[in-house]
Amino acid sequence: MYGSASTHDIPAKATTGLENEDPILLAEFEARIARGEKIEPTDWMPQLYRKQLTRMIEQHAHSEIIGSLPEGTWITRAPGFRRKMAQMAKVQDEVGHAQLLYSAAETLGKTREQMLSDLVNGKSKYSNVFNYPTPTWADSNVISWLIDAGAIVNQMANAKGSYGPYCRALDRICAEEAFHLKYGHDAVVHMATGTPVQRKMMQEALNRWWPAIMTFFGPSDKMSVHTEILMRWKVKMATNDACRQQFLDMYVPKIWEIGLTLPDANLRKNEDGVWEFTEPDWEDFKRVINGDGPCNAERIAVRRAAEENGAWVRRALLQPQARYVRPLA
Template sequence: MYGGGYIFDEPNKRQLKEEQLHDDPVKLAEFEARIARGEKIEPGDWMPSEYRRQLIRLIEQHAHSEIIGALPEGTWITRAPGFKRKLALIAKVQDEIGHGQLLYNAAETLGKSREAMINDLLSGKSKYSNVFNYPAETWADVTVIGFLIDAAAIVNQVANAKGSYGPYCRALERICYEESFHLKQGHDAFIELATGTPAQKQMLQDALNRWWQPIMHFFGPPDKASVHSQKLMEWKVKMASNDDMRNQFLDMYVPKIRELGMTLPDPELKKDETTGKWSYTDPDWDLFKKVINGGGPCNAERLQVRQWAEEHGRWVRKALMNPNAAKVAPVA
């Protein structure tokens, strides 16, 4: 265990195993009635084993995404243009790491230790968002991340903050407040490039072209292909479908991009004013699966960095968790 959070003791572990074998239908009906009434489920409450499993998967992946997501931007702290941008990027990266801590704590309340979560990340068993497996080649890439990827994340998180599991919802409320500042920072930098020199505008356009498909992938597979969405929505773990969130994002941000004179690399992208739905070229879902499963441009690099941090920080964690133990020398 790395830090705060509720970890199941042995009796609770045995109880969980029994629940996994058979969910009591009476308790299940009571649980679903509470969900229907809009009540929050808390860590000590009875919950179906599948609800617990899906929450662990969702929150753990979100936590990993916050930690891994700090890496591409973190490499630009020393190269950001001007002292103001450097300070803003430092603050943002610090916030993202803090978000990861909040989310790991929320996931721990469901019975999985942080150590197990980190081990599953490093082994490739646990996933994180596809967008963080692409390189930030220029300052414009960082700007697109700060504006559009953070915007996409806010669309997802604001919806899920109204969900059924109390610890996750409370963590998301705080995260959304801080992400709104990140969005303002990204929007400001985006505007500066879009209204700057021809070279700056072209750099931004190139970054938009590179990132558009990963952004469209961000919300996950279309509803017809999603294996988790229906049950998650029934239990109010997710509050909107993948396609609905993607459409909401397009509705909010495509006009902002076009107002600044930028274009998007999809000639099929247009809104049906009658239905309110956007049509677009279907992104390459085979590529999405490849990236999610470890075959993206930066998957190996991202996990290598986290492995290095895990190894070189182990002595600090041991000292914090057992301060009376013999001194442990840091890794050379």
């Protein structure tokens, strides 16, 4: 998990500020990207590039830690040793991804403390799907399989982007996500082919999550602005619509194959190979992403409590008189 394209588009009113950049440096920068070179932290970059990447990596990091919460609540309730241990390891990976991503974002000049503070103060966003609840074990399985699957589509594309530290983090993250996908698929298959109680739970969870999954890649490209410059700079590597189509093409047949149905009567692949579907409710999406979803307040409250309760530990770590202890690694 859990990065998605849904939150990092530039607001429509933002100015690019490109007229203030040195035209020669800008031309060299664009030429390097066109040649497929990676931009590294000490290299020159336009302000808009720095700002946009910081925002994107930061939001991806936030999505990892906030995203660990809905599945994390099922660690203590996972049925049986095998699932319990796997669920722990899976969620732990996501927190590890956050750690990697905050480090990548820090190379652009913003500290982890500042990013976490912006998160709990509502200044920065995270993937909107985590503002929805996971009332059953099956919901957690749907996230493990399909939200992670969506994230892989997105991150495999972004791993070919232009910013070196982010690409390297994404390469490592995608390798772990591939395991999560197998884990989630295995758990869903067990339920979908299990007892009547299990099958019902899984179908209901899928019905609940499908609308959110359809919004995972963000609004249609027709509604996005500035996509062109971000794609030229290889910040954004695939359009929202292209990612959504790829996801549907890869996973809808797999979902149908195990006997589950999807709650969209219009969902089908047309003769040109393009998936048709009922347009998601983007007004609802906007309402939820701006704070009015079923779990926004709860997610942020948990994060804020963790920050506040742990503040004494971080203060102690910064104490210069603290006895130096050899680190573990």
